[in-house]
Amino acid sequence: MLNVNCCEVMTPQERRLQDRIEGKEDKYRKTHARVFKILDRIENQKPQIDVERALYFTQSMEKTEGEPLILRWAKALEHVAANITVYIDDDQLLAGRAGYQGRYGILYPELDGDFLDMAVEELPKRKGSPFSISEKDARIVVEQIAPFWKGKTYHEALNIALPEEIHRLTYDDPDGLQSRFIVNETSSFRSSLQWVHDYEKILKRGFGGIRDEAQEKLDALDPLSPIANAEKKPFYEAIVRVCNAVILWANRHADLAEKMAAKESDPTRKAELETMAANCRRVPEFPARNFHEAVQSQWITQMFSRIEQKTGTIISNGRMDQYLYPYYVQDVEAGILDDNKAIELIECMYVGMAQFIDLYISPQGGAFNEGYAHWEAVTVGGQTREGLDATNELSYLFLRSKREFPHHYPDLAARIHARSPERFLAEIAETIKEGSGFPKLINDEEVIPLHLSKGAKFEEIFDYAVSGCAEIRMPNRDTYTSGNAYINFAAALEMAMYNGRMQKYGEELLTFESGDPTTFKTWDQFFDAYKAQQVYFLKTAFTQQYHVINNRKNHFATPFGSAMHDLCMKYAVDLHQPHVPEGIDLGYFEFMGIGTVVDSLSAIKKLVFEDKKLTMEEVLEACRNNFEGKEDVRAMLQNVPCFGNNDPYADSIARELDHICVDFANKYQQELGVHLDVRYVPFTSHVPFGKVVSATPNGRQAWTPLSDGSSASHGADKNGPTAVMLSNYTTKNFNYRERAARLVNIKFTPKCVEGPEGTKKLVDFIRTFCDLRLWHIQFNVINAETLKAAQREPEKYRNLIVRIAGYSAYFCDLSKDLQDDLIRRTAHDTI
Secondary structure: OOOHHHOOOOOHHHHHHHHHHOOOOOOOOOOOHHHHHHHHHHOOOOOEEEOHHHHHHHHHHHHOOOOOHHHHHHHHHHHHHHHOOOOOOOOOOOOOOOOOOOOEEEOOHHHHOOOHHHHHHHHHHOOOOOOEOOHHHHHHHHHHHHHHHOOOOHHHHHHHHOOHHHHHHHEOOOOOOOEOOOEEOOHHHOOEOOEEOOHHHHHHHHHHHHHHHHHHHHHOOOOOOHHHHHHHHHHHHHHHHHHHHHHHHHHHHHHHHHHHHHHOOOHHHHHHHHHHHHHHHHOOOOOOOOHHHHHHHHHHHHHHHHHHOOEOOOEEOEOHHHHOHHHHHHHHHHOOOOHHHHHHHHHHHHHHHHHEOOOOOOHHHHHHOOOOOOOOOEEEEOEOOOOOEOOOHHHHHHHHHHHHOOOOOOOEEEEEOOOOOHHHHHHHHHHHHHOOOOOEEEEHHHHHHHHHOOOOOHHHHHOOEEEOOOEEEOOOOEOOOOOOOEEEHHHHHHHHHOOOOOHHHOOOOOOOOOOOHHHOOOHHHHHHHHHHHHHHHHHHHHHHHHHHHHHHOOOOOOHHHHHOOHHHHHHOOOOOOOOOOOOEOEEEEEEEOHHHHHHHHHHHHHHHHHOOOOOHHHHHHHHHOOOOOOHHHHHHHHOOOOOOOOOHHHHHHHHHHHHHHHHHHHHHHHHHOOEEEEEEOOOOOHHHHHOOOOOOOOOOOOOOOOOOOOOOOOOOOOOOHHHHHHHHHHOOOOOOOOEEEEOOEEEEOHHHHOHHHHHHHHHHHHHHHHHOOOOEEEEEEOOHHHHHHHHHOHHHOOOOEEEOOOOEEEHHHOOHHHHHHHHHOOEEOOO
16 A cells, blocks of 8 residues: 655545545545446456447448448448447446447457457457457357458558568568567558547538438439549448438437336436437437537447547547537526536546447557557647637536546547636646646647648638547548558667667668668768668658558548548548548658657767767677676766757757658658658557667667657656757757657656645646647656555556556556556656
């Protein structure tokens, strides 16, 4: 048990944990009784796999081979909607789930069908984020689902398409089932990038209105036109079908609610079920008329999206404080809604989200997304389409709920701008101080001008929503959905050290021989060798992406997502096709390990070539031996200028590495027809990427995690959190637009932000973040003793929530490697 006396100041979360350990009742249980009751049933359950979506999807696809892909997809969704079991949970006020009651995941055989039969045997044994599956369901997978998909999946097509030199850095086996974690493709374990729908459109028009629009466009087609018959007709037919499918699914929930109400003896629950039935008869087919209908309509839309496809980091919730606000105001003024009831409905959605677990079948997907990762971001704050502050009463309710709701679902993101109200920032600070990692902050002052330079209109980018880890979306203008490359530039550093080779792979020449570094006489020679490896990795990633883009269009369709997109409807083009007219294709490539690489290069430059305190042979020998018996050398390597300290020596190197990336993107992304911008957002992949990289010249030991995002290396940020932000500011190449998100993790001790003075300091820190035009920042506020106690006695700390990389998760659901990574992050005790 945590010794209370060892922590001078505790966060509210730590106090709630301590109370729970001591058997005390949570102080919010009475005011949030409904959701607590639901959480009591599902918390800490091992998720189970529901195979129905995969089975019915496969059955339909078997019957429609040869038809246009988007029409096949719509027919498959119709078949799923008509046959999948529908459930309504006890105590719930919202209907709609995609699988078993309790915590569950569903399968997407169009992604994993070629190895799905093998995977279902391994999932229950997997150490990280395991799932259970019944013997009956496992047989269905092996006998009825997987056989159809063998030889038909996108993953198999991509594996064959990649040239040998690209394949060598992408996969570690001929079948492409194991990643090499060097230049990693991410498109084969998700059918789409993160996404946000235009939920406001659904609330105002309903799918009946979208269906009628598609039917009108279908009826107006030129019957003699080959393009109309071959391309546009199947598209609009698919839209009509998929709208009918989601309406059917909602009505099946209405049928179930009516049956349950007829048998219910408790008059209060009977009335709740009758309301649920009436809501599902109404929405999402027709426009919502009140707050309850609006929340139900959004929830059905969100859940059916999950049935349609596996979107990377899950479909996000958009600007809920904006599109729900008119219904909130109307019902409050009518006297039929108050803040507690509004929070109860929203939290009913939260506990529904908490039961759907985004299941990653592939080993690399699981490694990237530890702790049952999820990013169904709710966005609050920001600006209106007219550029005015958008904060409203619902914005504050969402923040309040996060302080009182004892779970890490959903993710919460707050948009910050130069005119954000002081109260809004203060409540954000109080929510951060609660200690569970919410909300993450996204900066309008960086996001808006950058996207204007890429072709967005003011009203589109003012209305952006946070999507996924640190990304943003303009729901009717964004059109790029292909997964992108994660590039392990620490591996490029190692190849510069070992002449195109890595210690993990022995004498295998992975790239090219850039020269024996022990023969280099100047820093420029070594730096040129590294830069040549970095450019080779970039060439590999862009060539890889060419094959990704050209193969996905033959394997994935999204009629449901396309139905909600203005440009798709206008041009009759599925969102997963390479280019939708008038759209902005915003992709990225990931820079993994910036702190690790910069600090290593800084050490070599200073100690070997400038101060001449070490020879290159001594550095390489120490790294080969993982610093065993070379502790003095390691100490020297760690005591050089490092990234994250606002030190021009290290930051100038980081800026040059960033410049190589943005300049390469500027020259070659046009060939792909997309914006392919540099991004620093690792999820949890800095852990598996570190497992292929031996010891590095910044003193990092072999096979340990790389630095995460654009944060400093562990323990290297010695000048405080503001210096970390200043390093991020000075290392960006502002004269290029080929930039995307940078993820910054900051860890504070609870004492640092204690009391009103701590809140003020945190608000000032957020203002500085805003002024520096950084994209993203997120916080852990927790005592190291709490994390260590949770490692020792996980059964007592099952409910400890921590911030990972764009999402929060239960600390005890993480691997020990990732737990140690969190513990080792610098905990700042001053701002």
